[in-house]
Structure formats: structure tokens, C-alpha cells
Amino acid sequence: MKKNEQTKFWLAVLFLLLLIIFLLIYSIYFINTELIKHIKIPLWQRILVVYSFTLLAILNLFTVKILFSAISILKATLIYKDNIKSLDNFINILRAQRHEFNNHLQIIWGLICVGKYDDAAHYIEQISENLKSTSKFYGLGCAELSALIFAKSSLAQKYDINFEFHSSVDFSNLRFDSMDLINICGNLIDNAFYYAACSLSKYVLFEINDTGSQIEIVITNSGSYIEDCKKEKIFEFGYSTKNSTGLGLFIVKSTVEKYSGQIEVFSEYKNYDKHEKEGYTTFRVILPKKI
Known part of the structure; x- marks a missing residue:
């Protein structure tokens, strides 16, 4: 996970730990209140309530961790998808350049075959001038x-x-x-x-x-x-x-x-x-x- 994601995750963990502590304190208070004693709820049921609250809070910790992991995987998937799109665009660029290069070769070859050597040389000079303007990219x-x-x-x-x-x-x-x-x-x-x-x-x-x-x-x-x-x-x-x-x-x-x-x-x-x-x-x- 990135730094900001880790910060959010540990803040969530800290919050849940505080929640667990609060639930434990409240549950102990709940067990020992005069009202509960007066209703005569069995001790084992009161203890069960304490452990249930605690277990629920602990499970929430794992839920938060899984949630942040799922978010990280989702982001990575979207980035890979964008990378594939960039790669597809690059392949299309290479195909277009190869097609253009083949056309130039065919024209030069055709001019040479019919004896148009001066025209072929002039065409090569034109291509060379175009390449000069694009050489800074290469x-x-x-x-x-x-x-x-x-x-x-x-x-x-x-x-x-x-x-x-x-x-x-x-x-x-x-x-x-x-x-x-x-x-x-x-x-x-x-x-x-x-x-x-x-x-x-x-x-x-x-x-x-x-x-x-x-x-x-x-x-x-x-x-x-x-x-x-x-x-x-x-x-x-x-x-x-x-x-x-x-x-x-x-x-x-x-x-x-x-x-x-x-x-x-x-x-x-x-x-x-x-x-x-x-x-x-x-x-x-x-x-x-x-x-």
C-alpha cells in the first residue's frame, strides 16, 4: 500500500482498538449494574455479551484490512488496464510507421526500376528533410x-x-x-x-x-x-x-x-x-x- 493508504489503514485500526477498549469497559460496567443484577440475567449470559462485543470488534479489524487490500488491488488493476491501452496505442504507432516506411521503399524501388534515378534521389532527399524535422524525437x-x-x-x-x-x-x-x-x-x-x-x-x-x-x-x-x-x-x-x-x-x-x-x-x-x-x-x- 502507498503511504497515504497505510496512514488511513492504521487510523482505522487505532479507531477499532479504541472501540474494543470502550466495549470492554462498557461491558464490564453492564455486567455489574444494579439493573442487570435486579433483572437476574445469568452471569454466563452477561459474560457472553462481553465476548460477543469483543469478537465483533476484532472481526472488524480483519474486515478493514481486507477492504484496504481490495482497494489496492482495484487500483492496480485499473493501472494495468491503462498500461495495456498505452501499449496498444504504441503498437498501432509502430504499425503505422512500418506501413509508411514500406511505402517509401516501394516508391524508391519503383523509380529505380524504371530508370528514374534523379527522381529517386530527389525523393530520398525529401524523406531525409522530413526525418531531420523529426530526428529530435529519436x-x-x-x-x-x-x-x-x-x-x-x-x-x-x-x-x-x-x-x-x-x-x-x-x-x-x-x-x-x-x-x-x-x-x-x-x-x-x-x-x-x-x-x-x-x-x-x-x-x-x-x-x-x-x-x-x-x-x-x-x-x-x-x-x-x-x-x-x-x-x-x-x-x-x-x-x-x-x-x-x-x-x-x-x-x-x-x-x-x-x-x-x-x-x-x-x-x-x-x-x-x-x-x-x-x-x-x-x-x-x-x-x-x-x-
């Missing part, structure tokens, strides 16, 4: 994460979002699970795109930086402002402001905690023009290096 040392960010950049074009990406990290020498990186980055980007798409600026900045001892993942988007009182609540299981499952940011924080990292949230208002302002929100994830 220097991460993690093919899965590169494919994810490349796909998100295509989605940004579809929704006319100004998506900037910068990176100074090579994950090939670091021990981070690729699915964990996808969980963190994918959910943060999806969240940012949701608000940016409806904003005035339609702006998202995504950065992954190597600071020496840690990795920083920073994403800023226009179109949202998070009040200080809600900066912790947004990471709670099931909490959502956009009619979704409320799993995205919960998964991000759970994955960050897996690596003993931290996540910070900053929000501010900026001038869009002389007459309007809009909110900007930044999520900053700090992960200790795993070498």
Missing part, C-alpha cells in the same frame, strides 16, 4: 518514448496546438522501465493537450532534461489554472475535472513515487493580449537517476 535512447512523443506531435498538428519539445537525455544508459516513462509522459501530454486545445494560445512546452543527478520532466500548457487548494487533490484516485476516469494524474504520481521521485505543480495567469489573460500550468517531475 535521440532519447528509448524507442518507445520516442515513438510516443512523435505520435503526440502529429496529434498536436491535427488540433493546431503549438507543441515544442526539447530534450538533453539519453535513456539508453539509464534503468527506467519504458512503460513507466510512457505512463508519466503520455498522461502529462494528454492532460496538457486537453486544456491547450480549448485555450487562446494553444501552447504546450515539453522538456526532458538531465541535470546530472536526476531527470527532470517539465510540461507547461495554456488554458488551465489550478488553485493551491486543489494541487494535491488532482492526484487523488478517481478525481477529474474533465469527465474522465480520473486515473491519468493518479498514475503519474504513483509511477513517480515508484522511483522515489517528486512532482510539483505551478500555475499562473499570463497576458494573451491587451484585453485577455489565460492560465498556464506547469507540471515538474523529478526522478533520481537509475544507472
Whole structure:
């Protein structure tokens, strides 16, 4: 269980222990009251009442433990379900890229077969220029994460979002699970795109930086402002402001905690023009290096 879940569990246990003590004291008092003695309830029945109350309280302790375990299993199941969805999306991305690559090869081969060598060379140059614009996505040392960010950049074009990406990290020498990186980055980007798409600026900045001892993942988007009182609540299981499952940011924080990292949230208002302002929100994830 996570730290906050353990806190809740031990608070529940403490409450039930206090309840047991209270029931024992009350039961002893109940046995020895003049009213009960006057009614002449047999001693064994009075003792049975004491033990029944005590047993019931103890059983409640096990019930609470089972309940918290069931909640933890449910959360894990939902996270695995989301991971499977992310994996399916990644497989579809790879299929689309393979299909595009095969088309390029067929066209080049066809031009060579009919003697159009200059056209083939020109076509290869065009492909090379396109690859230059996307090469920044493939220097991460993690093919899965590169494919994810490349796909998100295509989605940004579809929704006319100004998506900037910068990176100074090579994950090939670091021990981070690729699915964990996808969980963190994918959910943060999806969240940012949701608000940016409806904003005035339609702006998202995504950065992954190597600071020496840690990795920083920073994403800023226009179109949202998070009040200080809600900066912790947004990471709670099931909490959502956009009619979704409320799993995205919960998964991000759970994955960050897996690596003993931290996540910070900053929000501010900026001038869009002389007459309007809009909110900007930044999520900053700090992960200790795993070498």
C-alpha cells in the first residue's frame, strides 16, 4: 500500500482498538449494574455479551484490512488496464510507421526500376528533410518514448496546438522501465493537450532534461489554472475535472513515487493580449537517476 493508504489503514485500526477498549469497559460496567443484577440475567449470559462485543470488534479489524487490500488491488488493476491501452496505442504507432516506411521503399524501388534515378534521389532527399524535422524525437535512447512523443506531435498538428519539445537525455544508459516513462509522459501530454486545445494560445512546452543527478520532466500548457487548494487533490484516485476516469494524474504520481521521485505543480495567469489573460500550468517531475 502507498503511504497515504497505510496512514488511513492504521487510523482505522487505532479507531477499532479504541472501540474494543470502550466495549470492554462498557461491558464490564453492564455486567455489574444494579439493573442487570435486579433483572437476574445469568452471569454466563452477561459474560457472553462481553465476548460477543469483543469478537465483533476484532472481526472488524480483519474486515478493514481486507477492504484496504481490495482497494489496492482495484487500483492496480485499473493501472494495468491503462498500461495495456498505452501499449496498444504504441503498437498501432509502430504499425503505422512500418506501413509508411514500406511505402517509401516501394516508391524508391519503383523509380529505380524504371530508370528514374534523379527522381529517386530527389525523393530520398525529401524523406531525409522530413526525418531531420523529426530526428529530435529519436535521440532519447528509448524507442518507445520516442515513438510516443512523435505520435503526440502529429496529434498536436491535427488540433493546431503549438507543441515544442526539447530534450538533453539519453535513456539508453539509464534503468527506467519504458512503460513507466510512457505512463508519466503520455498522461502529462494528454492532460496538457486537453486544456491547450480549448485555450487562446494553444501552447504546450515539453522538456526532458538531465541535470546530472536526476531527470527532470517539465510540461507547461495554456488554458488551465489550478488553485493551491486543489494541487494535491488532482492526484487523488478517481478525481477529474474533465469527465474522465480520473486515473491519468493518479498514475503519474504513483509511477513517480515508484522511483522515489517528486512532482510539483505551478500555475499562473499570463497576458494573451491587451484585453485577455489565460492560465498556464506547469507540471515538474523529478526522478533520481537509475544507472
